Structures are given as C-alpha cells and as structure tokens.
Amino acid sequence: MKEKKSWIDFISENTFIHILLSIILGFLVGAIFLAVMGLSVGAAYGRLINSVTSLKGFTYVVVYAVPYIVAGLSVAFSFKTGVFNIGAEGQFVVGAMAAVVTSLFASSLPSIILIPLCFLAAMCMGALWGVVVGILKTKRGINEVLSMIMFNWIAFYLSNYIAGLPGIKNEGSAEATKNIAANASLQFSKDFIKQAGVAPTFNWGFIIAILVTLLVWLMIEKTTLGYELKAVGANKYAAEYGGINVNRSILTALGISGAMAGLAGALLVMGMGQRISIFSSQEGYGFAGIVVALIGCSNPFGVFIAGLFYGALMYGGSKLNLVGAPTQLISVIVGTVVFFISISVIFRNIKYLKKRGNASTKKGVAKA
Numbered sequence: 001m002k003e004k005k006s007w008i009d010f011i012s013e014n015t016f017i018h019i020l021l022s023i024i025l026g027f028l029v030g031a032i033f034l035a036v037m038g039l040s041v042g043a044a045y046g047r048l049i050n051s052v053t054s055l056k057g058f059t060y061v062v063v064y065a066v067p068y069i070v071a072g073l074s075v076a077f078s079f080k081t082g083v084f085n086i087g088a089e090g091q092f093v094v095g096a097m098a099a100v101v102t103s104l105f106a107s108s109l110p111s112i113i114l115i116p117l118c119f120l121a122a123m124c125m126g127a128l129w130g131v132v133v134g135i136l137k138t139k140r141g142i143n144e145v146l147s148m149i150m151f152n153w154i155a156f157y158l159s160n161y162i163a164g165l166p167g168i169k170n171e172g173s174a175e176a177t178k179n180i181a182a183n184a185s186l187q188f189s190k191d192f193i194k195q196a197g198v199a200p201t202f203n204w205g206f207i208i209a210i211l212v213t214l215l216v217w218l219m220i221e222k223t224t225l226g227y228e229l230k231a232v233g234a235n236k237y238a239a240e241y242g243g244i245n246v247n248r249s250i251l252t253a254l255g256i257s258g259a260m261a262g263l264a265g266a267l268l269v270m271g272m273g274q275r276i277s278i279f280s281s282q283e284g285y286g287f288a289g290i291v292v293a294l295i296g297c298s299n300p301f302g303v304f305i306a307g308l309f310y311g312a313l314m315y316g317g318s319k320l321n322l323v324g325a326p327t328q329l330i331s332v333i334v335g336t337v338v339f340f341i342s343i344s345v346i347f348r349n350i351k352y353l354k355k356r357g358n359a360s361t362k363k364g365v366a367k368a
Helices: 007-013 015-036 041-053 055-080 088-105 111-140 144-163 190-196 205-222 224-234 236-241 246-273 285-295 300-317 329-342 344-367
Strands: none
Touching: 015 041, 015 329, 041 055, 041 300, 055 088, 055 205, 055 224, 055 246, 055 285, 055 300, 088 111, 088 144, 088 246, 088 285, 111 144, 111 246, 205 224, 205 246, 205 300, 224 236, 224 246, 236 246, 246 285, 285 300, 285 329, 300 329
16 A cells, blocks of 8 residues: 655655745745835736746847856756856856957957857866866865865956956947957847847847757767766766766866856857956856756756746846836845755655655564
C-alpha cells in the first residue's frame, strides 16, 4: 500500500509548482507593500501587465530579456557542473567591452565578418575571466567564490579605465565609450521598426538567445562532455574514481560559462546599449543571471522562459511610476520569489531526513 504524500513531499517533488507558488507569493508580498503605502494594487499591477502585452511592449520585453537569458544560461551551466559562477558579472562586463573595442578598431570590416568577430572577442574575454579563476582553484586551491568576487571588481575598474582611453572615449560630454560601429549593430533597420511598430531597439539578439539555449541543452544532455560535467557536479569524488579528470572538467565548465556571460555582454551592447557608460556601480546583469538560473531551475528551456519573465518585470517595472508606484517594487517581488525558491532546499532536506528516520526505524524493528 502506497504511503500518502504530505503537502511538503508534494511541493518538494514538483519543481514547477514550487516555482509557480514562489512567483505568486512574490506578487502577493508586493501587493502587501503597495497596500501599506496606500497605493492601488490593481492600478499598479494593471499597468505592469498592460505595458508588456502590447506588440511594442512585448518587443521591449524581448530586448530586455536577451542579456538576462544568456547570462542565466551561463550561470545555469556552471550550476549543472557543480561550480557556482558568481563571477558572471565580471565576465559580462569584459565581454561587453571586448565587443566595443573590437567594433571600433575593426570598423572597416563588413557586418558578416565584424559581428561574429565581436562575439568571438567577447566570448574569449569572458572565458579567460572564468578560466583564470578555475586555475587558481585547481592549482592553488583558492576558493572560486572569493576569486570571482575580486575579478568582478577588477573587470569593473578595467572597463572604466578602457572607456576613458583616447580613441575609445566619447568625444562629447557623455562619460561613455564611442558608439559601436554601425555595421556591428544587431538592430533591425529603422524602416522595418517603423513599419512593424516594434521597439526602437528591437534586434537579432533574440534569435541568438534561442540558438544558445538549444546549444546548451544539446551540450548538457546529448554529449559526452555534458555527461562528464554533470557527473563532476553530482559527485566529483565518484567522477574521479570513474576516470574523469575533475580539474579539467572544472576549467572547461568555467571557460564555457564565462564565454556565455561574455556573449551576453556583447548582445547587450550590440543590441540595445550601442556603447558602454563609465560605471558608477556594478550594473548587475551577471547577478541577475543567478536569479534567472534559479527561477529556471538550471534547465536551459526553463532559463529561457525565466529570462523572459525577468525581462517583463524589468521593463514593466520601469513604468510603475506612471501610476505613482515605486519602481523598487520589482526588487521586492524578485527578492521574495528567489527567497521562496531557495527554501525548497529546506523542504528537500526535511523529506530526506524523514525518509532516513523511517528507514532507521524499520531497520531497528527488523533487528528486534
């Protein structure tokens, strides 16, 4: 006779329901904050929904979502292989800067060559930022989280330094780089944008995000490399016993993850930003990738949907001030969602301890 499952067992076993409940609770907490401030919940959420459901609004969501999707895939890939890539922020920044510099110094090349070259430069820089941390971990035993945090700040100040160099810095009063070369831009033509009635920054980045999602899924689920990386992520000691080179797998994972984060930076600057401002603080795209990976449960297709959801929140949230609601409400919602997703670990541990306790009890009864 099957044992009746408790609600804790049901939630912990059904990831989709847990994510859905987390999102609902996030919006519920947001509604409570709005009510406490004396603001209309219906007006605020109505504005949020209306701003992302029109054709132009949805294309804005897509534009916003692209860097979040690819950054999320970067973090999700590292999660799958047992490495916490908190350095995606730095990899994102150096990737974006590499794309800008490449476009400026190779601006005479045709688009069909320059665009892939910018992507390649961004991915190489992102991969380098990840591999250096991997070498410090595998060769010197330095904790990768600490190294990545430091490398995030190195990337931040390096980007600001490069943005101020002659030949790269904007010649006007703007504290930013020059705009990327026109033939390095991913944006659709102005005529198409006007006729279609889509967002002015609508670009090819969404197609690239779809291709990267498929590629990551194929790599993880259908290749020997993916099997080895997942084996290391599940249990590196067992993987090593099985003949897998754990250190090489860690370096490979960080290199691929870093390359994707660098690509995300390139997609942002070539698709929407067109230039890089001198930062006053870290912009947080890499950190947002962690949130997207968590919401998407590190599944490539889940991350894709989560990236769209996050993009909708970011764009829709920017319109909340039109009804008097603070844009910071989105941070409250996202933070609450991540909190409830994170405590799924507690549910799993409770279930594990419960099963372990039952097994011990049965064993004791059998001995008696």
